[in-house]
Amino acid sequence: MSKTTLTISSKTYSSWSLRGWLLARFAGLEFEEVLVPPDDPAARAEILLLSPSILVPCLRHEGVTVWDTMAIAEYLNEIRPKAKLLPDDLVARAHCRAICGEMHSGFAAMRAALPMNLKGHFPGLKVWS
Template sequence: MTAFDFELVIGDKNWSSWSLRPWLAMRQAGLPFYERSIRLRQPDTKAQILPHSPAGTVPALKWNGLVIPESLAILETIADLFPMKKLWPEDAGARAMARAAAAEMHAGFTGLRREMPMDILNRYPGRGHTEEALGDARRIVTIWREARLRFGQLSDGDEGFLFGRFGVADAMYAPVVTRFVTYGVDPADLGDEDGAARAYMDAVLRLPAMQEWTAEAQDEMKERGLL
């Protein structure tokens, strides 16, 4: 497959948490793709998206005459097409828990998403620390710790991610890592007694693709006079 077999339509890198998920996974997996960026928060944003995605949302993956909306569906498609990239754990039990963690992120944590929207380049310590949002954050820390302690740390070739190697579950939670940094959420205050969740956050932030995304977010915001 070549770069033009896949076209990934995404939104602004500073704000679009759903766009980050498939972009990060595809970059980490070394999969070539053409990237099309749509500027968000503009009067014509939806009109700009619709020719590329009938759902009117980003991200969308254009492949083989199909348009695949929704981050998790894109990630599942990539994992199916490239099983050698091992974006799901090979062990059946670990794979089941990774799918559950990814699905919970996709469907839940509305309080956290509402009160602490992704804003990678800014810092708002303490903002959005409502009871509901922090309850979501506590649940997320629990998921991270249980995955790391039960599966990640015991896997062959552990690289510091939830189930050892970087995979779909990590792509789904990467925007949350940035939210914790932006809004000053300390995992130690949410049950991370031994620092497993904090170490996981550091592993995500060290990813070359994550650093590339952040640098490009900065470039976009500078170009638009917003930084």
């Protein structure tokens, strides 16, 4: 059996990487975490070998390569059904997927204005008018 790896950038500054990492942990998947520095130009070539979109996270498990957080969530839900990453009920699962899809592909303006930074402290930052 090949080892399982999850390639990510920063769990502190990349919500995409943190999501993939949390999903794999919640699924109970044993994996090696491979960190690719987000600010390293040489890392781009390394990521391209893993992911056609040149994005992380990227999960490699038993000969299968899955990139994109939503695809990783669906894959983990299938290989680890006892983890219950998605609801069992058809309607609840559809609702869950709709919400996840909206969060995943929407809110571009909010993500641009409020990038993820778990170490940041911004006293006096006015978020809402």
